[in-house]
Amino acid sequence: MAKFKMHMLVCGGTGCRASASDVLYENLKKEVQEQGLQDDVQVVTTGCFGFCEKGPIVKVIPDNTFYVSVEPKDAQEIVAEHAIKGRRVERLLYVDPTNKKQIPDSKGMGFYKKQIRIALRNCGLIDPENIDEYLAADGYEAMGKVLSEMTPEEAIQEMIDSGLRGRGGGGFPTGIKWQIASKVAGEQKYVVCNADEGDPGAFMDRSILEGDPHTVLEAMVINGYCIGATKGLIYIRAEYPLAINRLKIAIDQAREYGLLGTDILGSGFDFDVEIRYGAGAFVCGEETALIHSMEGERGEPTFKPPFPAQSGYKGMPTNVNNVETFANVPVIYNKGAKWFASIGTEKSKGTKVFALAGKINNVGLIEVPMGITLREVIFEIGGGIKDGRKFKAVQTGGPSGGCLTDKHLDTPIDFDNLLAAGSMMGSGGMIVMDEDDCMVAVAKFYLDFTVEESCGKCSPCRIGNKRLYELLDKITKGQADKEDLDNLRNLSGVIRDTSLCGLGQTSPNPVLSTMDNFMEEYLAHVDDHRCLAGVCKDLIRYEIIPENCVGCTACARNCPVNCIAGERKQLHTIDQSLCIKCGACLEKCKFNAVEIV
Amino acid sequence: MEMIKLNIDNRTVEVEKGTTIYHAAKKLDIGIPTLCYMNLGDLKIEHKPGGCRVCVVEVEGRRNLAPACATECMDGMQVQTHSIRVLNARKTVLELILSDHPFDCLICAKSGNCDLQDMAIKMGVRSIPYQGEKSTYKPDFSPAIIRDMDKCIMCRRCETMCNDFQTVGVLSGVNRGFEAVVAPAFERDLDHSECTYCGQCVAVCPTGALTEVDHTTQLIRDLADPTKKVVVQTAPAVRAALGEAFGLEPGTLVTGKMVAALRRLGFDYVFDTDFAADLTIMEEGTELLGRLTRFLEGDKEVKLPMLTSCCPGWVNFFEYHFPDMRDIPSTARSPQQMFGAIAKTYFAEKIETKRQDMIVVSVMPCVAKKYECTREEFKVDGNPDVDYSISTRELAMLIKRSNIDFNRLPEEEFDSPMGESTGAAVIFGTTGGVIEAAVRSAYEIHTGKQLEKIDFEQLRGIEGIRSASVDFDGLEIKIGIAHGLGHARKLLDDIKAGKSEYHAIEIMACPGGCVGGGGQPLHHGNPDIIKARQKAIYREDMNKPIRKSHENPSIIKLYEEFLGEPMSEKAHQLLHTHYFDKKQKDVLLD
Numbered sequence A: 001m002a003k004f005k006m007h008m009l010v011c012g013g014t015g016c017r018a019s020a021s022d023v024l025y026e027n028l029k030k031e032v033q034e035q036g037l038q039d040d041v042q043v044v045t046t047g048c049f050g051f052c053e054k055g056p057i058v059k060v061i062p063d064n065t066f067y068v069s070v071e072p073k074d075a076q077e078i079v080a081e082h083a084i085k086g087r088r089v090e091r092l093l094y095v096d097p098t099n100k101k102q103i104p105d106s107k108g109m110g111f112y113k114k115q116i117r118i119a120l121r122n123c124g125l126i127d128p129e130n131i132d133e134y135l136a137a138d139g140y141e142a143m144g145k146v147l148s149e150m151t152p153e154e155a156i157q158e159m160i161d162s163g164l165r166g167r168g169g170g171g172f173p174t175g176i177k178w179q180i181a182s183k184v185a186g187e188q189k190y191v192v193c194n195a196d197e198g199d200p201g202a203f204m205d206r207s208i209l210e211g212d213p214h215t216v217l218e219a220m221v222i223n224g225y226c227i228g229a230t231k232g233l234i235y236i237r238a239e240y241p242l243a244i245n246r247l248k249i250a251i252d253q254a255r256e257y258g259l260l261g262t263d264i265l266g267s268g269f270d271f272d273v274e275i276r277y278g279a280g281a282f283v284c285g286e287e288t289a290l291i292h293s294m295e296g297e298r299g300e301p302t303f304k305p306p307f308p309a310q311s312g313y314k315g316m317p318t319n320v321n322n323v324e325t326f327a328n329v330p331v332i333y334n335k336g337a338k339w340f341a342s343i344g345t346e347k348s349k350g351t352k353v354f355a356l357a358g359k360i361n362n363v364g365l366i367e368v369p370m371g372i373t374l375r376e377v378i379f380e381i382g383g384g385i386k387d388g389r390k391f392k393a394v395q396t397g398g399p400s401g402g403c404l405t406d407k408h409l410d411t412p413i414d415f416d417n418l419l420a421a422g423s424m425m426g427s428g429g430m431i432v433m434d435e436d437d438c439m440v441a442v443a444k445f446y447l448d449f450t451v452e453e454s455c456g457k458c459s460p461c462r463i464g465n466k467r468l469y470e471l472l473d474k475i476t477k478g479q480a481d482k483e484d485l486d487n488l489r490n491l492s493g494v495i496r497d498t499s500l501c502g503l504g505q506t507s508p509n510p511v512l513s514t515m516d517n518f519m520e521e522y523l524a525h526v527d528d529h530r531c532l533a534g535v536c537k538d539l540i541r542y543e544i545i546p547e548n549c550v551g552c553t554a555c556a557r558n559c560p561v562n563c564i565a566g567e568r569k570q571l572h573t574i575d576q577s578l579c580i581k582c583g584a585c586l587e588k589c590k591f592n593a594v595e596i597v
Numbered sequence B: 001m002e003m004i005k006l007n008i009d010n011r012t013v014e015v016e017k018g019t020t021i022y023h024a025a026k027k028l029d030i031g032i033p034t035l036c037y038m039n040l041g042d043l044k045i046e047h048k049p050g051g052c053r054v055c056v057v058e059v060e061g062r063r064n065l066a067p068a069c070a071t072e073c074m075d076g077m078q079v080q081t082h083s084i085r086v087l088n089a090r091k092t093v094l095e096l097i098l099s100d101h102p103f104d105c106l107i108c109a110k111s112g113n114c115d116l117q118d119m120a121i122k123m124g125v126r127s128i129p130y131q132g133e134k135s136t137y138k139p140d141f142s143p144a145i146i147r148d149m150d151k152c153i154m155c156r157r158c159e160t161m162c163n164d165f166q167t168v169g170v171l172s173g174v175n176r177g178f179e180a181v182v183a184p185a186f187e188r189d190l191d192h193s194e195c196t197y198c199g200q201c202v203a204v205c206p207t208g209a210l211t212e213v214d215h216t217t218q219l220i221r222d223l224a225d226p227t228k229k230v231v232v233q234t235a236p237a238v239r240a241a242l243g244e245a246f247g248l249e250p251g252t253l254v255t256g257k258m259v260a261a262l263r264r265l266g267f268d269y270v271f272d273t274d275f276a277a278d279l280t281i282m283e284e285g286t287e288l289l290g291r292l293t294r295f296l297e298g299d300k301e302v303k304l305p306m307l308t309s310c311c312p313g314w315v316n317f318f319e320y321h322f323p324d325m326r327d328i329p330s331t332a333r334s335p336q337q338m339f340g341a342i343a344k345t346y347f348a349e350k351i352e353t354k355r356q357d358m359i360v361v362s363v364m365p366c367v368a369k370k371y372e373c374t375r376e377e378f379k380v381d382g383n384p385d386v387d388y389s390i391s392t393r394e395l396a397m398l399i400k401r402s403n404i405d406f407n408r409l410p411e412e413e414f415d416s417p418m419g420e421s422t423g424a425a426v427i428f429g430t431t432g433g434v435i436e437a438a439v440r441s442a443y444e445i446h447t448g449k450q451l452e453k454i455d456f457e458q459l460r461g462i463e464g465i466r467s468a469s470v471d472f473d474g475l476e477i478k479i480g481i482a483h484g485l486g487h488a489r490k491l492l493d494d495i496k497a498g499k500s501e502y503h504a505i506e507i508m509a510c511p512g513g514c515v516g517g518g519g520q521p522l523h524h525g526n527p528d529i530i531k532a533r534q535k536a537i538y539r540e541d542m543n544k545p546i547r548k549s550h551e552n553p554s555i556i557k558l559y560e561e562f563l564g565e566p567m568s569e570k571a572h573q574l575l576h577t578h579y580f581d582k583k584q585k586d587v588l589l590d
Ligand SMILES: Cc1cc2nc3c(=O)[nH]c(=O)nc-3n(C[C@H](O)[C@H](O)[C@H](O)COP(=O)(O)O)c2cc1C
Pocket: A165, A166, A167, A168, A169, A170, A171, A172, A174, A194, A195, A196, A197, A198, A199, A282, A283, A284, A285, A286, A287, A288, A320, A321, A322, A323, A325, A326, A427, A501, A502, A503
């Protein structure tokens, strides 16, 4: 990258592409060309910066200017102002939501300050479609080192020493997993990369594959060498076309450079990678279900043992790791297990990528060291709660994680602490809720997902989750009694205790954790038929406050069922028998004259 | 074998490594309830999907409960099989299953014989705290099997039978979650699938989700019709199993009581399918000898090995899966159909009854026979040779319904002439029996010598694939035997690949042959029951005065009076058939 004076990094991630960052890229290139700057300014498409909410993102190096929400038509101004005159385009700079100040330099953004990027190290920095850029960023160095200088045993030991644990949800120590797989004999062993990523809202794996596909390939070769596998399979959901495309390009380039294929780097070791497409079911991310799906069978889990390491794809020893897990691997060999183990907590080393979402100012993908507190994540990186509302809960771990409250805000985040608190790491979803969220409705929302995604193989999950949903539905409608609450708790416990796979074993978490932390909300629904957060439609009414109503007619004009009566400048009233509780009147009234009771 | 020690309910037990907690507990006589688990021992069918979760136990140090049927014992393991946590979990899981199940016990075909009902009784379920929506699925009425998926508990046993044992591959899990159900591909109905109607799915279904089509109502109506002569034939395997439905030990022969019961039910003529089995041997045996002779004379066109054709499940199987090989099986019809054809011609003439006024009913251990008698080629002017077939289970039900005290019935004899049969015919009911019967006759006809020893032990057994050779006076006849369509498939693949050495192969679709048929009283996962029936069949053979088909006097008379000789034109018309390429069956494509 040396010869250019300036680099314009245009995000080519799925989020930014959806707002035409590809057109923006073309425009910037054209503009640079037209201004005769092609020898000074390089325009590069990169992977996701993690700040997708404010995309498309353009980052200018060397001054680290961070432009947000850039439109294709802004290309001319950026080149004219920034590249030629050296002046930042002020209107495209990021505004800190807490103090409304423009922040010119990404280093000054709270969003990035506390992040440590290992798995995402190259995302937003290199061109994922150009292997040379990966090579320039120490790419394939770890692989070269392992293949030429280490025995499989030594390489596995290094992985064990690093303390890396699986990022796909289970948190199983990666080195130990490799060791087990290395010891089982088999004609043809396999390395499988789990890129199914079925958690709605999670997109770390997609971002890694889009922004830095080679890191996964490199890690898979290392993994193959360690366990004696010569074939790698990447199971990726078909809904990730960009990631698939970049992976394909990466595989082709790696083959061309002799980094995949036979006799890699003259080491005598053969390894190649194939892509397999997922059908999109959440449960297909579970490793045994994933393997059955790749075999063309129904994607449903089977009882473990046997574990994939013993009998996996086609009955052969198979090591399954998650994309993010793999993305950590090359760095561990480059910088050493000791370095990696110095980051994080005693039992959870390194970093974790989270998809921060919900009622929070900075929504996006972040990578933080294990041991960071929820408070730091939510209030510093996340910039606090939106619209100055009050923090209520944070749900971690995806659809079957638990809801944590302010009493957990200072708990250091790691695998074991989250479990102890009644939630889990999961794949790294993190959804922040404020006082406007009803926790019973939240639990119901997640159960709706699990009911949809259960494979139906085992009775507690197939039927039990449906019943959980129905009980929650009853509660949100004010039709439940105390006995229903007892049944809800018992059923949750039994589903967790008896389900076959991780889906059912965790699906009651949202119920149990909200019952533990927000019992008063359940009781309000049951005893008083009230929804404290004003969310559950059957338990609320929209009313017009006579003192505040000026008769502007805004509510009446916007009511979809025309159930608001009132003349201009007269008090308006709502016909409760017709109201569908859509909330439009509340939203449209400028005089705070509509309230929820 | 490595042995390990563990503790179950505070008692120590030593087991082989790899043993599951369920089996270890059994060693201590500790019962653990199961619903989905099934192990058919010698038949080498084990099904442990770990799906129902009623077998959970508590294992010290484990976060959640473990399914005893699928969890292997570990050295030093501490297991509790009836802690409060376990009992609560089991009961809750059962309540969940019941909450998604119709409360049809009073009117369900499976009632009294249903594993789910049994478990609800044992666990003392008195109310279902978890009420809600019930999953529903379109019912499926095929000519032989009814699928009522509202009663399915997703144990998936049917899949194991259909896919792993039979390799037919019709049934598999479709849809997800609460809507998950077992169904043929593309959610077709069975009649539009490649189902062979072997009924093995029905035989293992723990609930009323899979049952045979019920013909008893029709039968009662016909028996009450004074204008109809109702003739019944009973297959050999029925007499070895019917007693089970009346509390008798598996393997009790109830031939005489069965005949008495049928008479009391009002049948005009109580005959024996065994008569037709002897006839089958005459035809099939002659066909085999014919093919062998041509083969020995150097005829390259002749198709060998010859495959038996008396099992309609198997006939359906090759019509769907090996249609290009459909010229290999014998053209002889099954005994059920030979019986029907003779009853509605030869016997109808004898009693001067018009075809239309005669109803031929068969009692079969079989579900496929229900379909077989509906085949167009077995009808004359739309009138079927066999009007319908009822299963052993249906007969038992009918006897109970008619308030007949079965166990106190006298022993009675079949009617003549179509009630006379030999020991060779009886053994049609078990794997290896048809070919043994054929060998008994073919040997004597071919060599012109009397057999010194009638029992061919080398052809008997329960192994899925067996082979033996028989010395036909210097000519070595190589024989293959398979029961279970998966085993049959292997032999067929060998034939296809030109690797088969056999001259004749016997195939039966069901495990153990008809004794393990899909229409028999349920074995509830106990393979010893099937073996006990098999023993009974050989006992009945031993006790028969005549044990070779060609010596059956009624058969000899039938040829003299009516058919001429085996393979005659008349025999061809009435006793032989042809097969179809059902892969092309257009209904499959619609
Ligand atoms: C219902 C369910 C869904 C899962 N989905 C994923 C997934 O989308 N991606 C993933 O990597 N792991 C998923 N897992 C975890 C995998 O089973 C497996 O543990 C993981 O891929 C192992 O990789 P790791 O050790 O690197 O985490 C899921 C597990 C369950 C129970």
